Amino acid sequence: MTAVVILGSVLAGVAGSAQAASPKPPKPVITHYVASPPAVPYTGGTVTVSATVAGASPCVFSTTSPEVTGLPATVACDSGTASTIVVVGNNTGRSSERLKIRLTADGVAADTAAVTTITVGPPPPKPTISNFATAPDPVPYTGGGVTLSASVTGATKCTF
Numbered sequence: 001m002t003a004v005v006i007l008g009s010v011l012a013g014v015a016g017s018a019q020a021a022s023p024k025p026p027k028p029v030i031t032h033y034v035a036s037p038p039a040v041p042y043t044g045g046t047v048t049v050s051a052t053v054a055g056a057s058p059c060v061f062s063t064t065s066p067e068v069t070g071l072p073a074t075v076a077c078d079s080g081t082a083s084t085i086v087v088v089g090n091n092t093g094r095s096s097e098r099l100k101i102r103l104t105a106d107g108v109a110a111d112t113a114a115v116t117t118i119t120v121g122p123p124p125p126k127p128t129i130s131n132f133a134t135a136p137d138p139v140p141y142t143g144g145g146v147t148l149s150a151s152v153t154g155a156t157k158c159t160f
Contacts, residue, residue, distance in 0.1 A: 131151040
């Protein structure tokens with residue numbers, strides 16, 4: 001009877017060590033991550049950023065660009081898609097700007113990240129004035145009518 005108890009204990013120990021470790025959950029996958037529209041004029045605008053996501057929830061949209069409002073945004077993405085709307089401010093620089101929007105998909109065992117870009121167009125060039133003239137030139141000391149003329153480019157309105 002003692003031999004059976006010892007054997008039972010040994011078999012229980014072997015059976016316990018034979019259990020396989022559960023597989024590690026797969027890392028989330030982000031595909032087709034886009035900004036729509038991908039570019040806005042220098043005055044800014046509204047952009048929808050969206051992605052197809054597998055194996056994650058939640059998803060977080062973020063940026064370091066102060067020109068973008070509405071971020072960070074945390075959204076559910078267990079349905080297979082993630083999207084949010086952001087507002088891009090006006091471009092006050094001299095050239096176009098590329099603003100990066102990051103998407104992080106939170107999985108059970110790991111996270112996955114992707115980046116898309118929104119381009120903000122450059123502002124128009126400043127107006128130029130050339131060939132500014134008066135007629136007659138010089139103006140007579142007695143006064144009278146004077147015509148002012150100039151060549152102007154890049155302006156929508158001129159005021160004298």
